Amino acid sequence: MKILEDFSNIFTRYDLNIEVARQEARKVSKDAVLQKVADAVVAGETAECEAATKAALASKSPMEVINEGLIPGMNEVSRLWDEGVYFLPQVILASDAMNAGIALCEEKMGKAMDKKGKVVTHTAEGDIHDIGQVIVNALLNANGFEVINLGADVPVDKVVEACRLHNPVMVTGTALMTTTMTAFPKIAAQLKRLGLNIPFVCGGGAVSEEYVTSFDLGIWGKEANQAPGMAEDALAGDSWSVMRSKWNG
Amino acid sequence: MTGKERVMRVFNHQKPDRMPCFCANGTPTYDQMEKVGAYWPEAHERAEDMAKLALAAHTVLGFDAVRVPFCQTFEAEALGCKVKSGGKENIPGIDHPPAYKLTDTPVLPDDFLERGRIPQLIKAVRILKEQVGDEAAIIGGIIGPFTIAGAMLDAVPILKASFKEPDKLHPFLDVAEKAGTALGKALIEAGADLICVEDMQASPDLIAPHTYRNLELEYQRRQVEALSVPVILHICGNVDKIVEYMAQTGVEALSLEPKSDVALARSKGGPTTIIIGGVDAATTLFMKTPDVVKEAAREQIELGLDILAPGCAIAPGTPTENLLAMVEAAQEHTY
Numbered sequence: 001m002k003i004l005e006d007f008s009n010i011f012t013r014y015d016l017n018i019e020v021a022r023q024e025a026r027k028v029s030k031d032a033v034l035q036k037v038a039d040a041v042v043a044g045e046t047a048e049c050e051a052a053t054k055a056a057l058a059s060k061s062p063m064e065v066i067n068e069g070l071i072p073g074m075n076e077v078s079r080l081w082d083e084g085v086y087f088l089p090q091v092i093l094a095s096d097a098m099n100a101g102i103a104l105c106e107e108k109m110g111k112a113m114d115k116k117g118k119v120v121t122h123t124a125e126g127d128i129h130d131i132g133q134v135i136v137n138a139l140l141n142a143n144g145f146e147v148i149n150l151g152a153d154v155p156v157d158k159v160v161e162a163c164r165l166h167n168p169v170m171v172t173g174t175a176l177m178t179t180t181m182t183a184f185p186k187i188a189a190q191l192k193r194l195g196l197n198i199p200f201v202c203g204g205g206a207v208s209e210e211y212v213t214s215f216d217l218g219i220w221g222k223e224a225n226q227a228p229g230m231a232e233d234a235l236a237g238d239s240w241s242v243m244r245s246k247w248n249g
Numbered sequence: 250m251t252g253k254e255r256v257m258r259v260f261n262h263q264k265p266d267r268m269p270c271f272c273a274n275g276t277p278t279y280d281q282m283e284k285v286g287a288y289w290p291e292a293h294e295r296a297e298d299m300a301k302l303a304l305a306a307h308t309v310l311g312f313d314a315v316r317v318p319f320c321q322t323f324e325a326e327a328l329g330c331k332v333k334s335g336g337k338e339n340i341p342g343i344d345h346p347p348a349y350k351l352t353d354t355p356v357l358p359d360d361f362l363e364r365g366r367i368p369q370l371i372k373a374v375r376i377l378k379e380q381v382g383d384e385a386a387i388i389g390g391i392i393g394p395f396t397i398a399g400a401m402l403d404a405v406p407i408l409k410a411s412f413k414e415p416d417k418l419h420p421f422l423d424v425a426e427k428a429g430t431a432l433g434k435a436l437i438e439a440g441a442d443l444i445c446v447e448d449m450q451a452s453p454d455l456i457a458p459h460t461y462r463n464l465e466l467e468y469q470r471r472q473v474e475a476l477s478v479p480v481i482l483h484i485c486g487n488v489d490k491i492v493e494y495m496a497q498t499g500v501e502a503l504s505l506e507p508k509s510d511v512a513l514a515r516s517k518g519g520p521t522t523i524i525i526g527g528v529d530a531a532t533t534l535f536m537k538t539p540d541v542v543k544e545a546a547r548e549q550i551e552l553g554l555d556i557l558a559p560g561c562a563i564a565p566g567t568p569t570e571n572l573l574a575m576v577e578a579a580q581e582h583t584y
Binding site: 044087088089090092093096126127128129130131134135151152153176177180205206207208209210 | 335336344408409455532
């Protein structure tokens with residue numbers, strides 16, 4: 001007879017204990033009007049966020065609504081994601097709600113708000129498996145970066161052209177297969193030729209560290225979750241070589 | 250003992266002579282293509298090439314099972330999604346824009362099994378049955394409901410809907426489950442000994458565990474119940490948060506990446522659940538050397554695996570010697 005080694009689940013309805021206990025978002029503002037904006041972002045409710053933003057704009061300046069309502073709300077979402085309470089769909093929905101609120105504030109300002117910086121993202125030519133890029137986009141967006149999303153199956157020239165046009169703080173490339181990642185060194189070489197020494201984070205599927213660190217500008221991205229931290233470093237002015245020594249090896 | 254006996258003994262809960270080794274997901278590498286003279290994209294499209302390349306997993310690598318197909322697009326294509334070829338070096342994928350909107354009412358076509366490349370896939374299983382049916386177990390691959398629905402609707406829309414309007418996903422999951430089940434039954438009839446359900450989009454990397462429990466679990470359970478051979482469930486990424494529910498689908502075997510906790514899967518699945526797992530397909534099998542692969546395989550075996558396997562589909566650039574090293578680690582593990 002088998003002797004049971006672990007008795008912890010006996011008398012436990014173990015269908016109930018797996019989900020992390022529902023965690024409340026923290027208060028981000030003392031002002032009830034702004035808190036409502038933040039709550040709508042945390043809930044990922046676009047219509048609610050628009051209504052709350054409109055209401056807040058009646059008494060606050062657009063920059064106040066952005067900096068003290070929308071962005072703190074999104075920071076809460078990032079925290080909940082980091083702690084494993086929130087999952088990807090919630091991050092995408094919250095980021096939609098935040099962007100809808102920002103659009104209303106921008107309308108009132110008559111100009112676009114200043115984002116932290118631009119990041120160009122793409123999935124390599126020949127590759128249409130862009131789920132990794134979907135995660136990267138959502139997280140960068142959630143962290144206040146302007147994402148220039150080139151989508152999947154993007155030719156080398158188009159990536160280089162987008163970098164020339166937007167001068168991003170960072171560019172990312174994802175590839176599922178070992179074969180499509182051969183586009184990455186080509187992109188890096190062309191960027192260098194144009195004098196655009198932009199940190200180029202490459203990751204996904206079978207993309208290896210050894211390969212990505214074999215060409216200039218390349219930094220290996222192990223997990224999509226690293227993208228915001230890397231973008232912050234790039235924004236702070238770290239060169240690709242400094243970033244590589246921090247994140248790789 | 251033949252590979253097939255070895256594998257089927259494990260599924261019958263008897264001791265084999267040694268630990269079996271195979272890949273429940275895609276097996277091809279460029280090296281195998283050269284050795285057997287069957288290549289992509291033909292092996293994604295024509296039964297003869299598909300069977301020839303699948304066979305390489307047994308003849309070249311010494312795996313105890315062979316597996317078709319090598320991509321995740323057969324059901325989706327037959328449901329009207331546009332497939333983009335991966336050419337000589339890649340697997341095909343579902344092209345953008347998606348074929349369905351959330352407001353559509355999808356239906357399973359009556360001639361589903363005659364659509365797209367499905368007849369070729371069924372034929373490939375027949376060929377494998379004829380050529381290697383006594384020596385190696387034959388695994389028929391189907392795609393899980395949530396992943397097929399994801400191909401129909403595209404990733405971002407289905408992820409959003411999983412939170413905002415989960416009820417609208419039921420018609421899609423229903424059709425997707427029926428599609429996978431219909432294909433699975435056809436593959437069994439053609440000679441498949443086992444069915445592997447790949448459900449990549451149901452991973453906690455993408456959806457919340459409660460979405461898996463409330464939305465996907467019931468469809469997977471129906472599917473498993475409808476299939477008359479043992480079923481392997483493969484979900485990518487770290488599945489610790491859902492492994493308990495995965496076991497509740499009624500599957501005989503769970504296929505895990507090394508980032509998942511084997512002991513947890515064992516405790517949630519109970520003593521009769523077969524755990525397939527092993528060596529990380531990208532960071533170890535593809536990137537490292539035979540010595541490292543062997544060591545990694547031994548470590549994973551020690552955690553209590555029943556079958557040694559790559560954690561996911563084999564990267565096509567993987568060196569053959571690394572795959573042989575994995576097989577050797579299984580051969581060393583006698584009972």
